[in-house]
Amino acid sequence: MNTGIKSRTINAKPSANQHHKSDRFVYTGDSPVKNSFNWASFVNLFDYIKPYMKQILVAAAFVLFGTLAQVAAPAIIAIAIDQAINPKNGDSSVRLLLIYAALMFFLCVLQMAISQYRIRKTNKIGQQIICDLRLTLFRRIQSMSLRFFDKMPAGSILQRLTGDIAALEDLVTNGTVNLIMDIFQLIGVITILLIWNFKLGLLIVLTVPLIFAVSSILRKKIRVSFQEMRLKQAYINAHLNDAIQGIKVTQAYEQEKNNIRYFERINGDNIRIWDKASALNQLFIPIIQLSIVVDIIILFLYGSHLVETGVMTVGLFVGYANYMSNFWEPVQRIGQLYSNLLVGMASSERIFEFIKETPGETEAPNAKNLAPIxxxxxxxxxxxxxxxxxxxxxxxxxxxxxxxxxxxxxxxxxxxxxxxxxxxxxxxxxxxxxxxxxxxxxxxxxxxxxxxISIVLQDTFIFLGTVRENIRYGNLDATDEEVEQAAKSVFAHDFILRLPQGYDTLLQEQGGMLSTGQKQLVSFARAIIANPRILILDEATANIxxxxxxxxxxxxxxxxxxxxxxxxxxxxxxxxxxxxxxxxxxxxxxxxxxxxxxxxxxxxxxxxxxxxxxxxxxx
CATH class of the missing domain: 3.40.50.300 (P-loop containing nucleotide triphosphate hydrolases)
Incomplete structure (x- = not known):
């Protein structure tokens, strides 16, 4: 159907998603999801990751090589200490020391090169996945019936297309391959620690279950907090949309101060929810830091005892100290990734809630084309x-x-x-x-x-673009001559020529430089150029x-x-x-x-x- 606004401004009923509360309307078309941790959302997300699995596996292979280089470095240092600098007789081998130094240099260069490739590759893959997801979400929104827009405020829709997608972007772009890298590194480090000395290695890694036990307690509270934060941001977007679109009404009724007070209130609510979510999320950091301190104490007490009794060499002791860093770095990153995962969970549920929304008026499975009527x-x-x-x-x-x-x-x-x-x-x-x-x-x-069918409404919609593009919206195949002929037929041609660039004048949002009547004439031309069989004029001449x-x-x-x-x-x-x-x-x-x-x-x-x-x- 050809219409000035794709018929999205028909207001046949009061908005069902608002109720009056004191001095403002409060949007209620959105609410946080408080179910348990829902992996189904990430199963849905995997459908968008699947087309890029070959590229992800290639990146993962390079990650594996880079991880091996990183894990090998402390072992080389330990061997160099024990062989090139012999603590028993005080002799040292400069030749061996140079060989190990050259090997370390090679591993560092290799790791840097692989890291640069990984970052570029994963960013590209992540952006492609997010692009696909954003396009799917936009397509779904475009296909929804007016019932959907009656109950869902514009701010909530925009929040999903912008804020929620952005929250998933960081998770998808960096999270997938980084998780693989950290798991490889952890497996490699734990394996070496247990092989060198099983008891000492086991004592060091026993602190990890504590972290996961605490995280399982906190995860639901954190997730719900992030959902509530997204909801408050949707309220802010909704108010901003109303404040900008309705600025003329606001100023006419001198409601600027009231608008500011309301914005201060919902903005303050957003800050409080953010503080709560951030405080819960930050609990992971002191827990990990406490675990690191415990492991250091274990290493110094039990490790030094093993060195004194001759069970462990000085080189292995230094190796354990270096591996402590290599062990806790991925654990900390996984902890941060888990935080991103919780944010992504809150966002993905809201996104896939929209994607799975059934349009109110869908085509029948066997729908046929309507012949020329x-x-x-x-x-x-x-x-x-x-x-x-x-x-x-x-x-x-x-x-x-x-x-x-x-x-x-x-x-x-x-x-x-x-x-x-x-x-x-x-x-x-x-x-x-x-x-x-x-x-x-x-x-x-x-x-x-x-x-x-073409429809012309009383409140016509002017898109951001030229006058010519706004008229051609009724028929994208129309030539420039047909556009001008349509404008002439509704007596819009003369006023269009008086615009700064005529038909190529760029109109701002809602056609700010045009009068109400001029915008209506553009809408008439848009309908005429479509050459419809049925023409609907819904209060179309009210503003003429x-x-x-x-x-x-x-x-x-x-x-x-x-x-x-x-x-x-x-x-x-x-x-x-x-x-x-x-x-x-x-x-x-x-x-x-x-x-x-x-x-x-x-x-x-x-x-x-x-x-x-x-x-x-x-x-």
Whole structure:
């Protein structure tokens, strides 16, 4: 379907994800997940890692060589001390010492080269995985129905696309291969320590289970804290989005101080949650440092005893001291990785919660393409409920014939825009059917349906880009000439030429440099260039001035020729010449007919028109 904003600004119902609390709205469409440690999220993540397994294995092979070089270094030092510097007779071999020094130099250069390759390779792989994940998440968001956006605030969605993805990025980029490297190093070091002296080696490594015992106690609390922190950040993003988008309303009602107070409150909440998560996370560091001190004491007390009794050489004692560093470095990194893992767990659950979200209006497995339509629209006993307590339509029966122009009239909340939403299949009926040319629209693909419909809304959306790109959004294959012809047909050409770079003028977000009427004209051109079979105008001329409205009516008359047009409007000039007018009230169809017939009936429509004339006279 071709629309100015892909029809994402239809506000047919109050947001279901907000409730009023004191002086602000508080978003409730998001909550922390408090299940036990959920490895299923990382099983899901592995699906994105799997395509790069060959590259990861190559990087892991280089890591193995680098680890062997690192693990071998203390052993070479120990051997050099015992052989090149003989503590028994005081002799030394300069030749042997130079050989061991050269070997150490070679191992250091090899380790540096492998490390540089590993960093470049793992960063590249990690970025590719994150890119795939971000694209999947964005695709899922683009496919969601309006029900999803009704309940989920924009801040929460942005938090997943930015903050949560960033949290996973560090884990995926550095965590996978670094974990392999640290495990290799630990296995190598522990093996050597146990081979050199089993009792001393066993005493040194016995402190490791203590760390894992403490981590198992802390992990759930840390994970929940990080989830709560992500949730608070989503609140901040939501408020920032509202504050920026609604700055004109804020300043008009002088609510700047109130906005600042509210931001201070949620920002303070975020800091408190961050402090709590950080404090819990930092508990790992003193535990590891305490374990290192215990191992040093064990080495000096028991190791020196072994040297005095001749069970261990001085070289091996020095080797043990060096391996202490090689042992605890990977343990500390694994501890840090575990912290990243907890952050990644909180983020991955929120990300895959979105990815696994089922779109409200999905295509049937056997959905077929809707053939080029003639434009007959039929609503059969249509009932629609946003929820059990909010019924928008109550048994609507109406038929719109090909080429007809019909108008939907009624007070706010009567159900006019809801009918339009059902026709575009932004929602599905709770009961009944919507048919186009006799085909239930739930049985056809969304693309084949929406590509033959254009919709123009009262609150049009201008994308960041040039005027030409905004018009071409309705048909990306349109030529420059077709773009300009579409603009001319809605009398937008002249004002566009007066812009600094004409059609190539870069428009900022929401088209700040354009007036409301000019933005609406761009939206008209966007709809016209799509050449739809069904045209929907949802209060599309509400923001057009009277003089411009005359030109727009001429353009619309040509545009509506041969097309089915559905108009939602209050302006008399827009609905007066409709082939059929349907009057809605509280979700029910109460009147229908042509303008003059309904005036003569002296019913709700006549009162509606008289009220419009009274308001117009007052202006």
């Amino acid at each position: 003639k434009g007959e629209i039929c609503f059969e006993q249509v009932v629609f409920k946003y929820d059990e307590n909010l019924v928008a339509l109550r048994g609507i029966d109406l038929t719109i014939y090909p080429g007809q122009t019909v108008a939907l009239v009624g007070s706010t909340g009567a159900g006019k825009s809801t009918l339009v939403n059902l026709l575009c299949r932004f929602y599905d009926p709770s009961e009944g059917r919507v048919l186009i040319d006799g085909t239930d629209i739930r049985e056809v693909t969304l693309h084949s349906l929406r590509s033959q 001035d009277t003089e411009t409205d005359k030109h727009i009516q001429q353009a619309l008359n040509a545009l509506q020729s041969g097309r089915t047009t559905v108009i939602v409007a209050h302006r008399l000039s827009t609905i007066r010449d409709a082939d059929q007018i349907y009057v809605l009230d509280h979700g029910e169809l109460i009147e229908q007919g042509r303008h003059q017939e309904l005036i003569e009936n002296a019913g709700t429509y006549r009162k509606f028109i008289e009220m419009q004339k009274f308001l117009a006279a007052g202006e």
